[in-house]
Amino acid sequence: MFLEIKEVIIGYTNPLVSEIDSSLELGEVCLLMGNNGIGKTTLIKSILGQNKLLKGEISINGKSLQKLNSNEIASQIAIVFSKAEIPDNYTVTDLISLGKYIHYPYYFKLNKTDKKEIAEIINKLNLSEYQYKKLSELSDGNLQKAFIGRSLAQNSPFIILDEPTTHLDEENKLMILSLLRNLAKSENKLILFSSHDWRLAKEFSDKIWWIKDKKLISGISEEVILSNPELIAPKILQFNEAFHAPQIDAPKLEKEMMFSYLQKNFSQDLRKIKLIFKNDFWELNSEDFYDNCHNLSEIKQSLQTLIKTSNSN
Numbered sequence: 001m002f003l004e005i006k007e008v009i010i011g012y013t014n015p016l017v018s019e020i021d022s023s024l025e026l027g028e029v030c031l032l033m034g035n036n037g038i039g040k041t042t043l044i045k046s047i048l049g050q051n052k053l054l055k056g057e058i059s060i061n062g063k064s065l066q067k068l069n070s071n072e073i074a075s076q077i078a079i080v081f082s083k084a085e086i087p088d089n090y091t092v093t094d095l096i097s098l099g100k101y102i103h104y105p106y107y108f109k110l111n112k113t114d115k116k117e118i119a120e121i122i123n124k125l126n127l128s129e130y131q132y133k134k135l136s137e138l139s140d141g142n143l144q145k146a147f148i149g150r151s152l153a154q155n156s157p158f159i160i161l162d163e164p165t166t167h168l169d170e171e172n173k174l175m176i177l178s179l180l181r182n183l184a185k186s187e188n189k190l191i192l193f194s195s196h197d198w199r200l201a202k203e204f205s206d207k208i209w210w211i212k213d214k215k216l217i218s219g220i221s222e223e224v225i226l227s228n229p230e231l232i233a234p235k236i237l238q239f240n241e242a243f244h245a246p247q248i249d250a251p252k253l254e255k256e257m258m259f260s261y262l263q264k265n266f267s268q269d270l271r272k273i274k275l276i277f278k279n280d281f282w283e284l285n286s287e288d289f290y291d292n293c294h295n296l297s298e299i300k301q302s303l304q305t306l307i308k309t310s311n312s313n
């Protein structure tokens with residue numbers, strides 16, 4: 001296994017996540033997820049050797065992290081932080097070239113082979129038309145690609161990305177996630193990335209690492225999801241306390257949408273009312289009221305009439 005984590009506890013003065021036992025292999029894509037502030041970045045920093053472990057051992061390519069110096073770690077792991085500073089006046093080529101300086105002193109001039117490799121990376125990322133563009137002039141998607149390019153120039157077998165899709169629209173998210181998956185599969189890289197977009201991200205990851213209740217749940221993506229149904233169950237959020245939902249007899253999705261619509265539009269107790277989904281209409285029932293509605297607006301109107309009548313009685 002390329003990355004092995006054994007009985008690790010991470011944190012600062014106090015433990016943040018305990019019982020971390022997991023391993024990842026080259027060629028795999030792993031999604032790291034968990035609520036805000038739960039310890040994802042801390043875990044990434046611990047794998048990079050920037051945060052001291054409170055307990056346990058992490059090894060990279062068979063060597064204990066504690067025995068590797070920062071250059072040796074950089075030759076194994078490249079990191080892409082989402083909140084990375086954009087160097088002023090840098091072009092795409094400048095940024096990607098920076099990846100090479102992990103291996104050289106800053107005054108070193110890149111040789112022919114390096115330059116050829118950088119051109120190939122730019123080509124592979126479809127950034128050729130932007131290679132001399134300033135970073136500040138790039139779209140968010142292309143900027144993210146350029147940062148990924150820098151990590152590729154580093155030539156490390158393991159790439160970690162902290163929320164690589166955060167500022168991206170759906171199309172660019174898909175593009176970046178497909179790119180990461182292709183890199184893992186065609187170049188045998190190990191890719192670990194954190195994301196809150198787990199519904200989208202799971203399609204692209206082989207494994208999931210999920211920090212929950214101060215522990216790390218890890219495994220094959222589909223197995224982790226199957227054994228934790230809360231991950232896929234639609235979450236009905238009750239934010240309107242005066243509202244009590246009617247009985248809703250409908251498939252999951254229709255039920256969730258109906259709940260959400262009613263909660264936004266009513267602040268009453270509707271528990272005596274029953275709504276039944278009938279494919280092309282909704283049946284609305286209460287003690288002495290019956291109606292058929294074909295869409296949400298009709299339901300709203302019908303409920304308003306019903307509430308008015310019962311208030312005036």
Ligand SMILES: Nc1ncnc2c1ncn2[C@@H]1O[C@H](COP(=O)(O)OP(=O)(O)OP(=O)(O)O)[C@@H](O)[C@H]1O
Nearest residue numbers: 011012013016034035036037038039040041042043
């Ligand atoms: N240097 C530090 N010293 C002490 N506590 C810290 C330090 N850095 C972060 N923390 C705390 O550790 C906890 C986890 O932070 P971390 O950044 O790892 O979470 P995260 O899961 O990456 O969050 P997010 O999704 O919001 O980025 C937070 O409560 C944070 O305040």
